[in-house]
Amino acid sequence: MSFDLSLYLVTDSTPAILKGRDLCTVVEEAIKGGVTIVQYRDKTSDTGDLIAMAGKLHQVTKKYGVPLLINDRVDVALAIGAEGVHLGQDDMNFAAAKKLLPEGSIIGISTSTVQEAQKAISDGADYLGIGTMFATPTKTNTKSILGTAGTQDLLKAIGDSSVATVAIGGINHSNVQRVLYQSRCDAKGLDGVAIVSAIVGAESPKESAAEFARLIKDAPVFALTPTPSRANEIESLTREVPAIVRKMTEAHPLVHNMINFVVANFVANVALSIGASPIMAPHGEEAKDLCQFDGALLINMGTLTSESVSNYQKAIQAYNSRGNPVIYDPVGAAATEIRRNAVSTLMAGGYFDLIKGNEGEIRQVWGSGAVQQRGVDSGPSTLDEQQKAKLARDLARRERNVVLLTGVTDYLSDGERVIAVDNGHPYLGQVTGTGCAIGSVSGCFLAAHRSDKLLAVLSGLLMFEIAAENAAARDFVRGPGSFVPAFLDELYAIRTAAFKSQDGWISGRA
Ligand code: 3NM
Numbered sequence: 234m235s236f237d238l239s240l241y242l243v244t245d246s247t248p249a250i251l252k253g254r255d256l257c258t259v260v261e262e263a264i265k266g267g268v269t270i271v272q273y274r275d276k277t278s279d280t281g282d283l284i285a286m287a288g289k290l291h292q293v294t295k296k297y298g299v300p301l302l303i304n305d306r307v308d309v310a311l312a313i314g315a316e317g318v319h320l321g322q323d324d325m326n327f328a329a330a331k332k333l334l335p336e337g338s339i340i341g342i343s344t345s346t347v348q349e350a351q352k353a354i355s356d357g358a359d360y361l362g363i364g365t366m367f368a369t370p371t372k373t374n375t376k377s378i379l380g381t382a383g384t385q386d387l388l389k390a391i392g393d394s395s396v397a398t399v400a401i402g403g404i405n406h407s408n409v410q411r412v413l414y415q416s417r418c419d420a421k422g423l424d425g426v427a428i429v430s431a432i433v434g435a436e437s438p439k440e441s442a443a444e445f446a447r448l449i450k451d452a453p454v455f456a457l458t459p460t461p462s463r464a465n466e467i468e469s470l471t472r473e474v475p476a477i478v479r480k481m482t483e484a485h486p487l488v489h490n491m492i493n494f495v496v497a498n499f500v501a502n503v504a505l506s507i508g509a510s511p512i513m514a515p516h517g518e519e520a521k522d523l524c525q526f527d528g529a530l531l532i533n534m535g536t537l538t539s540e541s542v543s544n545y546q547k548a549i550q551a552y553n554s555r556g557n558p559v560i561y562d563p564v565g566a567a568a569t570e571i572r573r574n575a576v577s578t579l580m581a582g583g584y585f586d587l588i589k590g591n592e593g594e595i596r597q598v599w600g601s602g603a604v605q606q607r608g609v610d611s612g613p614s615t616l617d618e619q620q621k622a623k624l625a626r627d628l629a630r631r632e633r634n635v636v637l638l639t640g641v642t643d644y645l646s647d648g649e650r651v652i653a654v655d656n657g658h659p660y661l662g663q664v665t666g667t668g669c670a671i672g673s674v675s676g677c678f679l680a681a682h683r684s685d686k687l688l689a690v691l692s693g694l695l696m697f698e699i700a701a702e703n704a705a706a707r708d709f710v711r712g713p714g715s716f717v718p719a720f721l722d723e724l725y726a727i728r729t730a731a732f733k734s735q736d737g738w739i740s741g742r743a
């Protein structure tokens with residue numbers, strides 16, 4: 234039997250979610266809003282009540298030609314003639330269910346590991362329920378939180394099997410587009426999303442379902458436009474940089490910095506020097522107003538406090554839903570348990586157009602673990618050039634964004650292209666806040682130039698590092714102290730100059 238998993242409703246009869254409403258009415262409203270398949274899931278009712286409710290739900294779903302599946306209880310499905318069942322790993326095994334159910338019944342299997350997925354496929358499952366995507370109060374005895382990266386691994390492992398897939402757990406309006414976008418790998422993506430509380434518990438299940446249906450149809454506003462590789466990539470990219478610097482200056486973008494207190498003043502001055510409009514605003518609730526200006530948000534967790542993460546999350550959600558760029562600078566990502574947890578929470582909680590960090594930070598975000606960072610210093614490098622380039626590319630490919638791995642040589646990738654940039658000056662390493670300022674500068678460029686995120690970040694990086702070179706070359710600059718004012722002057726000079734591309738002022742390696 235053919236079925237459409239795109240907007241999969243899983244019911245819940247607990248008072249916290251159903252809030253005393255009639256389940257049949259909720260399901261009918263949700264179908265009117267656009268739900269394409271329904272699973273009746275009730276872990277507590279007696280068998281007689283289950284059969285009675287399933288029968289009533291089936292009357293509703295049949296009216297709309299939507300399949301009804303029964304969670305766990307093959308007997309209930311048989312009793313009412315449901316279109317199929319959904320089985321967890323601890324439920325009746327596939328073969329037994331297959332034998333009992335009529336020919337053509339739909340059988341879906343919950344899977345949270347590659348092994349479970351492969352077993353379900355070889356058994357002949359019609360679809361896989363992949364979970365848990367995000368931690369959710371609706372089901373707390375979940376086995377593992379996969380996130381979009383874990384889901385992608387699973388999709389990769391099931392490869393060219395034609396089995397259908399649906400993700401479940403903590404999916405709501407604010408993350409559904411990102412879930413579909415970031416879970417996709419190569420040609421394989423999810424066929425749908427399964428939702429409990431965001432529909433059943435919504436004030437209007439119909440409107441909620443309609444909003445999901447609308448969001449699922451469209452690519453998220455922050456989706457990368459695929460940029461075909463060109464011959465002489467680095468040359469053709471750098472040729473475009475001056476025009477993009479001009480474009481950014483003219484756009485005068487707002488850059489919203491949620492940044493550490495050590496560097497806030499310096500970063501604000503850098504943003505002003507390049508012609509942008511900085512605001513330092515750590516209160517998460519401010520983002521819903523600030524994101525209206527089509528600027529960018531920088532999350533820099535350099536001086537993380539107990540309130541930072543929830544403030545970041547509010548802001549990220551506001552900018553994500555508006556489609557305005559978000560930059561993540563996971564300062565000291567591996568240094569403490571608190572920071573490692575913050576990285577996991579933030580990576581699960583939003584889409585970052587750019588992740589920028591040193592080797593230790595990017596490795597922590599990637600999840601390779603076992604890197605102990607001492608404080609927020611970059612620490613000794615353990616990766617060679619090739620490995621760094623690969624790490625930046627792999628993370629960008631996984632997150633479907635842009636990654637900038639900073640160091641003496643910076644590696645910039647959008648998952649396809651990798652660019653190594655050798656510009657800059659050692660004084661940059663002697664002044665606090667220079668790395669953090671790159672996050673803010675990148676935000677300004679991402680806000681102003683949206684069609685190619687990698688080129689936007691490259692432009693900001695080159696403006697920044699070339700200004701540093703020019704500043705260090707000034708004869709009154711004798712060390713980091715005199716470097717700072719000269720650096721701001723040189724940023725300002727690049728901004729104000731009638732910007733001409735000169736051969737040799739950019740030295741990058743593709
Ligand atoms: N199964 P909500 S998570 C029923 O991981 C269920 O297999 C899960 O609820 C799994 O949409 C889950 O309200 C609950 O977050 C999903």
Ligand code: MG
Pocket residue numbers: 304305320321322323324
């Ligand atoms: Mg179960």
